[in-house]
Amino acid sequence: xxxxxxxxxxxxxxxxxxxxxxxxxxxxxxxxxxxxxxxxxxxxxxxxxxxxxxxxxxxxxxxxxxxxxxxxxxxxxxxxxxxxxxxxxxxxxxxxxxxxxxxxxxxxxxxxxxxxxxxxxxxxxxxxxxxxxxxxxxxxxxxxxxxxxxxxxxxxxxxxxxxxxxxxxxxxxxxxxxxxxxxxxxxxxxxxxxxxxxxxxxxxxxxxxxxxxxxxxxxxxxxxxxxxxxxxxxxxxxxxxxxxxxxxxxxxxxxxxxxxxxxxxxxxxxxxxxxxxxxxxxxxxxxxxxxxxxxxxxxxxxxxxxxxxxxxxxxxxxxxxxxxxxxxxxxxxxxxxxxxxxxxxxxxxxxxxxxxxxxxxxxxxxxxxxxxxxxxxxxxxxxxxxxxxxxxxxxxxxxxxxxxxxxxxxxxxxxxxxxxxxxxxxxxxxxxxxxxxxxxxxxxxxxxxxxxxxxxxxxxxxxxxxxxxxxxxxxxxxxxxxxxxxxxxxxxxxxxxxxxxxxxxxxxxxxxxxxxxxxxxxxxxxxxxxxxxxxxxxxxxxxxxxxxxxxxxxxxxxxxxxxxxxxxxxxxxxxxxxxxxxxxxxxxxxxxxxxxxxxxxxxxxxxxxxxxxxxxxxxxxxxxxxxxxxxxxxxxxxxxxxxxxxxxxxxxxxxxxxxxxxxxxxxxxxxxxxxxxxxxxxxxxxxxxxxxxxxxxxxxxxxxxxxxxxxx
Amino acid sequence: xxxxxxxxxxxxxxxxxxxxxxxxxxxxxxxxxxxxxxxxxxxxxxxxxxxxxxxxxxxxxxxxxxxxxxxxxxxxxxxxxxxxxxxxxxxxxxxxxxxxxxxxxxxxxxxxxxxxxxxxxxxxxxxxxxxxxxxxxxxxxxxxxxxxxxxxxxxxxxxxxxxxxxxxxxxxxxxxxxxxxxxxxxxxxxxxxxxxxxxxxxxxxxxxxxx
Numbered sequence: 001x002x003x004x005x006x007x008x009x010x011x012x013x014x015x016x017x018x019x020x021x022x023x024x025x026x027x028x029x030x031x032x033x034x035x036x037x038x039x040x041x042x043x044x045x046x047x048x049x050x051x052x053x054x055x056x057x058x059x060x061x062x063x064x065x066x067x068x069x070x071x072x073x074x075x076x077x078x079x080x081x082x083x084x085x086x087x088x089x090x091x092x093x094x095x096x097x098x099x100x101x102x103x104x105x106x107x108x109x110x111x112x113x114x115x116x117x118x119x120x121x122x123x124x125x126x127x128x129x130x131x132x133x134x135x136x137x138x139x140x141x142x143x144x145x146x147x148x149x150x151x152x153x154x155x156x157x158x159x160x161x162x163x164x165x166x167x168x169x170x171x172x173x174x175x176x177x178x179x180x181x182x183x184x185x186x187x188x189x190x191x192x193x194x195x196x197x198x199x200x201x202x203x204x205x206x207x208x209x210x211x212x213x214x215x216x217x218x219x220x221x222x223x224x225x226x227x228x229x230x231x232x233x234x235x236x237x238x239x240x241x242x243x244x245x246x247x248x249x250x251x252x253x254x255x256x257x258x259x260x261x262x263x264x265x266x267x268x269x270x271x272x273x274x275x276x277x278x279x280x281x282x283x284x285x286x287x288x289x290x291x292x293x294x295x296x297x298x299x300x301x302x303x304x305x306x307x308x309x310x311x312x313x314x315x316x317x318x319x320x321x322x323x324x325x326x327x328x329x330x331x332x333x334x335x336x337x338x339x340x341x342x343x344x345x346x347x348x349x350x351x352x353x354x355x356x357x358x359x360x361x362x363x364x365x366x367x368x369x370x371x372x373x374x375x376x377x378x379x380x381x382x383x384x385x386x387x388x389x390x391x392x393x394x395x396x397x398x399x400x401x402x403x404x405x406x407x408x409x410x411x412x413x414x415x416x417x418x419x420x421x422x423x424x425x426x427x428x429x430x431x432x433x434x435x436x437x438x439x440x441x442x443x444x445x446x447x448x449x450x451x452x453x454x455x456x457x458x459x460x461x462x463x464x465x466x467x468x469x470x471x472x473x474x475x476x477x478x479x480x481x482x483x484x485x486x487x488x489x490x491x492x493x494x495x496x497x498x499x500x501x502x503x504x505x506x507x508x509x510x511x512x513x514x515x516x517x518x519x520x521x522x523x524x525x526x527x528x529x530x531x532x533x534x535x536x537x538x539x540x541x542x543x544x545x546x547x548x549x550x551x552x553x554x555x556x557x558x559x560x561x562x563x564x565x566x567x568x569x570x571x572x573x574x575x576x577x578x579x580x581x582x583x584x585x586x587x588x589x590x591x592x593x594x595x596x597x598x599x600x601x602x603x604x605x606x607x608x609x610x611x612x613x614x615x616x617x618x619x620x621x622x623x624x625x626x627x628x629x630x631x632x633x634x635x636x637x638x639x640x641x642x643x644x645x646x647x648x649x650x651x652x653x654x655x656x657x658x659x660x661x662x663x664x665x666x667x668x669x670x671x672x673x674x675x676x677x678x679x680x681x682x683x684x685x686x687x688x689x690x691x692x693x694x695x696x697x698x699x700x701x702x703x704x705x706x707x708x709x710x711x712x
Numbered sequence: 713x714x715x716x717x718x719x720x721x722x723x724x725x726x727x728x729x730x731x732x733x734x735x736x737x738x739x740x741x742x743x744x745x746x747x748x749x750x751x752x753x754x755x756x757x758x759x760x761x762x763x764x765x766x767x768x769x770x771x772x773x774x775x776x777x778x779x780x781x782x783x784x785x786x787x788x789x790x791x792x793x794x795x796x797x798x799x800x801x802x803x804x805x806x807x808x809x810x811x812x813x814x815x816x817x818x819x820x821x822x823x824x825x826x827x828x829x830x831x832x833x834x835x836x837x838x839x840x841x842x843x844x845x846x847x848x849x850x851x852x853x854x855x856x857x858x859x860x861x862x863x864x865x866x867x868x869x870x871x872x873x874x875x876x877x878x879x880x881x882x883x884x885x886x887x888x889x890x891x892x893x894x895x896x897x898x899x900x901x902x903x904x905x906x907x908x909x910x911x912x913x914x915x916x917x918x919x920x921x922x923x
Contacts, residue, residue, distance in 0.1 A: 001849075155734075158735070158744060159741075159744060162744075223751055226747075226751075227744050227748055230743075230744075230747050231740055231743050231744035231747060234743055235735045235739065235743055236735045236740070238729065238732065239729040239732050240726075240729075261747055261750060261751050261754075262750065262751065263754070265751050265755040265758060266754060266758045268755065269755055269758040269759055269762070270758070273762065273859065276855065276859060280848060281849040282848045282852075282855035282858075282859070283848075283849070283850075283851055283852040283855050284762065284766070284852060284855050284856065284859075286852070288773075289773050289850075289852055290771040290772055290773040290775075290851040290852030291766075291852040291855075292765055292766060292771070295762060295766065299758060574728040574729070575728065576727065576729070577726040577727055577729040579725065579726070579727075587727070590720050590722070590725075591722075592722070592725065592727055595727055597727075604734070646877055649877065649890075649894070650880075650881065652888075652890050
């Protein structure tokens with residue numbers, strides 16, 4: 001039943017051996033030392049400051065949707081950085097390796113450039129997987145996590161514990177791909193995997209297994225998250241928040257999570273079948289024995305294309321919030337916008353075949369998928385025109401967030417138009433697997449990144465209580481945009497010149513100039529990363545100057561701007577009654593914005609729990625043990641996961657109650673901390689005294705006694 | 713959309729909801745579980761698609777096709793065991809409406825025994841096939857056959873563990889909100905697995921037997 005693995009295997013350690021640790025690699029070994037040193041320094045600093053208890057109480061065990069959202073975004077930014085370094089290495093390799101000669105750095109064992117083909121393959125595979133599933137997805141899920149409950153007037157997500165579970169499972173997936181850097185190899189077959197190269201006979205190492213279990217963990221985490229989002233929006237809207245009043249970002253979250261819920265199981269099955277082939281010796285995707293290679297490609301893209309829209313739709317939703325705020329106009333064509341969102345979500349299910357027109361499925365099938373792909377252009381066009389008409393005759397303020405939103409529109413235009421070109425099979429046959437396609441989808445994914453940076457700047461004051469530095473936000477924008485232009489315009493050109501993707505050795509010397517331009521673009525990107533760090537540093541240093549009230553921008557429209565900035569851990573002291581589509585804009589127009597509730601009601605809150613963290617840890621162990629075929633550890637990890645679930649189910653969570661008087665006190669204090677004159681007042685306490693995180697879960701001793709039996 | 717021309721009487725407008733009691737916990741949980749069932753349906757749909765693609769004559773390579781080894785009468789007994797298990801679970805839920813604890817426990821026990829019978833028959837069938845050399849390694853078609861049927865069996869196994877956990881929780885905790893919510897979710901899970909079995913029985917066993 002079990003597949004016999006080539007090479008040594010022991011019952012205790014499976015395939016794990018000292019030789020699997022690449023301590024001789026000239027890149028990985030110093031990197032490992034660096035990471036260990038930085039890690040030790042971080043641990044030392046946390047210990048010195050005595051922050052372990054704080055981290056454990058407030059972050060690791062939290063079920064608060066805002067904190068989980070921040071952790072998702074943190075994870076996404078870290079992985080975005082890792083993916084960026086991968087991209088930098090790819091670009092550098094191609095710049096060094098270009099040309100016919102034997103120009104490799106021999107000390108690295110490379111014939112061309114500085115990377116061996118096997119190492120290069122791992123880097124582009126990890127780059128793709130990380131950017132889509134561990135950077136874009138956590139960033140978007142994090143923003144949805146923070147904003148969706150606030151936009152519908154809910155206290156938290158429908159299932160706070162499930163929310164924490166989804167996060168920690170995603171984090172386990174991220175940990176698994178990170179550990180593959182230093183223990184064993186990662187897959188070298190591209191992020192989507194090629195059948196049958198990922199079969200045991202062609203990829204005997206552990207790389208493909210890392211790839212399988214990383215993806216399975218992320219898919220599980222995202223599926224759980226999507227269940228939570230849908231239940232939250234359907235069941236927890238505040239009174240008066242009808243479907244016709246739902247903010248567009250929440251609408252886009254609904255559509256995206258319908259996609260996630262229905263498509264991620266396809267990925268899970270596709271990869272489980274690869275796993276069955278590699279572990280149990282089945283013949284789903286083998287060449288011969290009745291296997292079908294294209295079944296894998298179909299199953300993967302059956303998820304893969306909806307996934308593309310799962311990441312783009314929330315980005316569209318963010319643009320739909322940022323642009324009206326800084327145009328001081330309601331969103332143009334709200335109903336058309338929502339319908340367009342769902343049209344895109346619906347069409348996402350009938351276009352997957354355009355990823356492999358060259359499969360050769362015949363003119364009828366190709367035509368269907370070609371036409372379906374072109375259909376996507378209609379709702380997307382509706383959206384672009386709606387944003388344009390929102391700005392038309394608006395009072396536009398060119399803030400940093402607006403810069404990013406407008407940049408996203410331009411990228412969407414380029415990415416969308418090249419996408420329309422690619423939807424024509426005749427063109428697609430010509431440029432299939434060329435870097436023209438790579439440049440096209442980078443335009444779309446960078447559109448998401450632009451929207452995310454815009455959204456981070458836009459919603460930052462809501463979460464932390466102070467605005468980010470405008471000047472550095474704009475500097476970062478221009479550097480990032482220059483990098484984008486310098487990397488991807490040459491890439492479009494190279495695609496037309498016939499460069500295929502994933503070349504570790506671009507042999508044509510005529511491409512050298514364009515590779516140099518791309519490398520220069522990457523250098524500009526590095527500057528934009530530096531400016532992002534400076535942006536964070538400067539903003540946190542000057543946070544007292546940029547302190548804002550509930551309505552951080554003065555022109556915001558949707559419900560999340562009604563509650564205090566930073567948002568108290570219970571979100572709203574009293575659940576608001578919704579009177580209009582843009583509730584905050586409506587209250588501002590009628591002079592109700594500063595009216596606070598005159599009395600309060602007790603609030604029931606969930607307790608923190610470390611079980612989600614423990615389950616994330618056991619699932620990480622499960623993935624690691626399965627990768628290395630350490631069967632005893634897999635068994636223990638699986639049993640521990642089930643045992644933890646049953647234990648949590650038995651304990652339950654009675655939650656705790658904050659009394660009405662306590663809420664009144666907290667609300668009064670929050671008001672005192674808010675600047676009355678729009679930002680010039682130095683706040684009292686709260687965040688200014690050391691910790692950046694502005695809200696805490698502090699409840700008086702009297703109210704702690706109202707807690708139910710403490711769940712562990 | 714509101715506009716500034718609309719006259720709003722500040723004394724009559726409601727800014728904070730006084731009487732909102734929060735969302736209904738059981739209904740939210742049930743909705744969330746429906747969402748899970750939807751994702752599970754997609755999981756089975758993908759497996760059925762794989763089975764469909766891998767059920768051409770050449771998919772079975774040189775190995776046997778389902779017509780040569782499935783036993784629809786045997787699996788009919790499995791079908792009856794699972795359907796009766798769902799029916800008995802339904803009785804447990806009827807007792808739940810009356811707050812009848814022993815009725816719920818008896819219903820769960822009945823569902824458990826019938827579910828174990830289903831799983832035992834499944835394992836016995838697999839052992840018969842393996843003894844005849846009909847294993848997943850033989851061909852892509854057999855891989856798909858085993859995957860579809862045994863993923864369903866794994867769901868049944870998980871359901872049995874869940875029933876045992878619920879037996880313990882009902883006995884220990886009585887009908888708390890948590891327990892009732894879980895009993896409702898488990899009913900959905902159990903019925904859904906029976907529905908999936910209907911498709912497997914028709915498309916894998918009956919169709920396979922006749923093709």
